[in-house]
Amino acid sequence: MKRFSFSLQLLLGLAIGVALGFVAKVWDVTWLAETLTRVGQIFVQLLKLAVPPLVFTAVLVSVANLRNVNGAARLATKTLLWFLVTAFVSVSLAIGLGLLIDPGRGVTLDTGAAKAPENAGTWLDFVTGILPTNVVTAFTEVNVLQIVFLGVVLGAAALAAGEKAEPFLSLARSVLELVQKALWWVIRLAPIGTAGLIGKAVSTYGWDLLAPLAKFSAGVYVACFVVLLVVYPTVLAVWGKVSPVRFFRNAWPAIELAFVSRSSVGTLPLTQRVTIERNGVDRDYASFAVPFGATTKMDGCASVYPALAAIFVAQVFGVPLGLGDYLLIAFVSVVGSAATAGLTGATVMLTLTLSTLGLPLEGVGLLLAIDPILDMIRTATNVAGQLTVCVVVAASERRLDREVFNAPPQPLDNEPAGTLRAPEPVAA
Numbered sequence: 476m477k478r479f480s481f482s483l484q485l486l487l488g489l490a491i492g493v494a495l496g497f498v499a500k501v502w503d504v505t506w507l508a509e510t511l512t513r514v515g516q517i518f519v520q521l522l523k524l525a526v527p528p529l530v531f532t533a534v535l536v537s538v539a540n541l542r543n544v545n546g547a548a549r550l551a552t553k554t555l556l557w558f559l560v561t562a563f564v565s566v567s568l569a570i571g572l573g574l575l576i577d578p579g580r581g582v583t584l585d586t587g588a589a590k591a592p593e594n595a596g597t598w599l600d601f602v603t604g605i606l607p608t609n610v611v612t613a614f615t616e617v618n619v620l621q622i623v624f625l626g627v628v629l630g631a632a633a634l635a636a637g638e639k640a641e642p643f644l645s646l647a648r649s650v651l652e653l654v655q656k657a658l659w660w661v662i663r664l665a666p667i668g669t670a671g672l673i674g675k676a677v678s679t680y681g682w683d684l685l686a687p688l689a690k691f692s693a694g695v696y697v698a699c700f701v702v703l704l705v706v707y708p709t710v711l712a713v714w715g716k717v718s719p720v721r722f723f724r725n726a727w728p729a730i731e732l733a734f735v736s737r738s739s740v741g742t743l744p745l746t747q748r749v750t751i752e753r754n755g756v757d758r759d760y761a762s763f764a765v766p767f768g769a770t771t772k773m774d775g776c777a778s779v780y781p782a783l784a785a786i787f788v789a790q791v792f793g794v795p796l797g798l799g800d801y802l803l804i805a806f807v808s809v810v811g812s813a814a815t816a817g818l819t820g821a822t823v824m825l826t827l828t829l830s831t832l833g834l835p836l837e838g839v840g841l842l843l844a845i846d847p848i849l850d851m852i853r854t855a856t857n858v859a860g861q862l863t864v865c866v867v868v869a870a871s872e873r874r875l876d877r878e879v880f881n882a883p884p885q886p887l888d889n890e891p892a893g894t895l896r897a898p899e900p901v902a903a
Contacts, residue, residue: 481663481887482728488666489673489735496677511674518661518668522741525658527614530740531626532651533766538630539644544759550872554764557710557864558772559809564706565774565860566808569698569782570801578691578783579790619740623770655744662732662745669735676847688845691787695849698779699856707863715867717880725753725884726862733858737850742858743769748887750862755879756869764868768861773824775856778808780849781828788829788838800832807831 479487492511499508541547605624607613613621633640708719723730729746736742746769750761782804789796807828829836842849869875 482731484666485669485728485731485735488669492670492673493677495670496674499674499678508675508678511671511678514671515668515675516671518664518671519736519738519741521661521664522658522736522738523617525654525661526619526738526740527617527622528650528654529658529743530619530622530766530770531614532647532654533743534623534626534770535630535633535647536644536651537763537766538627539633539640539647540759540762542634544763546872547763550760550868551763553868553871554767554864557867558768561706561710561860561864562772562774562778562809563805565698565702565778565856566782566805568701568706569779570786570804572694572698572701573783573786576690576694577786577790578694579787582688582690582787582791619770658741658744665732665736672735672737676851688842691783691842692845692849694783695780696852698783699775699852702774702779702856703859707859710863710867715863715870715875717866717870717875717877721881722754722863722866723859725749725880726859728887729862730855730859734851734855737847737854739769739773739854739857739861742854745887746858746861750865752885752887753879754862754866755876756865757874757876760869760872760874761865764865765861768864769858772861772864773857774860775853776850777824779856780853781808781824784825784838784842785828785832785834788834788841789832791841792835792838794834796832803832804828 495507495511498504499511541551544550605620607618607621607625610625612618613625633644708722711717711719711722726749729742729749732745733739733742739746743766747761747765750756750765751758756764785804786796788794789800808824825839825842826836829838866875866880
């Protein structure tokens with residue numbers, strides 16, 4: 476396999492998975508379907524295993540590293556503003572497409588059989604959920620939002636404590652390097668995991684399940700492709716002054732892994748590598764922006780999908796939506812992005828949107844069956860958006876090495892040397 480690049484290995488895994496899934500579906504090969512399911516589950520489980528320590532240490536170290544970045548407050552503000560702007564554009568496009576195609580009009584589904592999720596997301600849950608009641612529980616229950624909060628608070632405290640916090644930061648950096656090294660070994664298994672995940676989707680769902688939801692499913696993919704191929708390239712070309720073609724060439728491995736793994740956080744180490752080694756973003760800025768984006772920048776899961784899903788649910792249940800409702804969808808999508816927290820699935824964000832609009836939460840149950848298929852393109856859009864903002868902000872702040880950006884892509888087959896490092900001493 477070393478004769479093939481990592482990107483090609485992922486594509487081979489994707490093709491093999493589709494073929495095996497098709498065989499298991501058409502000829503009802505039960506053992507093959509079960510094997511594909513188990514392989515996919517193991518791969519996702521390995522990714523999730525690294526999430527708590529990875530998110531905590533990455534956010535903590537990235538916040539602490541801001542002391543070594545000139546104009547850190549300006550960089551953080553610019554990054555957040557671009558997150559908000561691109562999220563608003565994405566949700567606006569999704570609403571416009573939803574009004575154009577009417578995804579729920581004429582759909583006949585058994586709404587009586589649909590069940591609301593046991594835990595419905597509300598604004599109160601979102602706000603109070605940020606604050607952990609128990610530090611240990613935040614990690615054992617993998618509450619990424621709470622883990623991010625703890626990482627930010629301790630990182631800020633380390634900044635304030637100065638040299639006294641250095642032993643603690645050294646430990647955090649060491650743990651981060653260990654987790655990233657181990658997670659890279661898991662990522663190297665991605666071609667196998669890809670075959671399992673895609674094979675499971677094809678063998679389990681096929682295309683039969685998409686029939687009654689075809690318009691909605693197509694709408695999600697079309698909206699995400701518009702964001703990927705129109706919005707981001709425009710932002711890169713106009714404000715970043717860089718080639719969108721070269722950007723996607725450099726970023727492709729991370730976007731591809733996000734598509735099959737359905738986890739922005741699980742893709743974080745690879746996203747970090749392509750950001751620094753291929754896109755030429757300054758390491759100190761990338762060490763802050765990439766972990767921050769992996770846990771809060773979710774144009775696919777938090778902007779495109781909830782907007783189209785809310786319109787779909789409203790039409791299926793016969794609930795009219797007015798201008799105020801569409802503005803509320805946009806507001807929820809822009810402000811509530813962190814609720815998705817970079818894990819597979821966008822149920823929390825969807826229930827938050829539906830509950831805010833007063834729409835039936837049973838609508839979530841209608842969409843859960845095809846969620847894995849839609850989550851692929853949503854997560855790919857998430858990661859592409861995270862990378863786009865990093866490049867644009869770095870370019871505007873002269874923290875983008877254009878020679879690296881324009882050079883032939885560096886191979887990613889070797890193990891990373893470490894993407895987050897200790898800040899250099901600042902001269903008095």
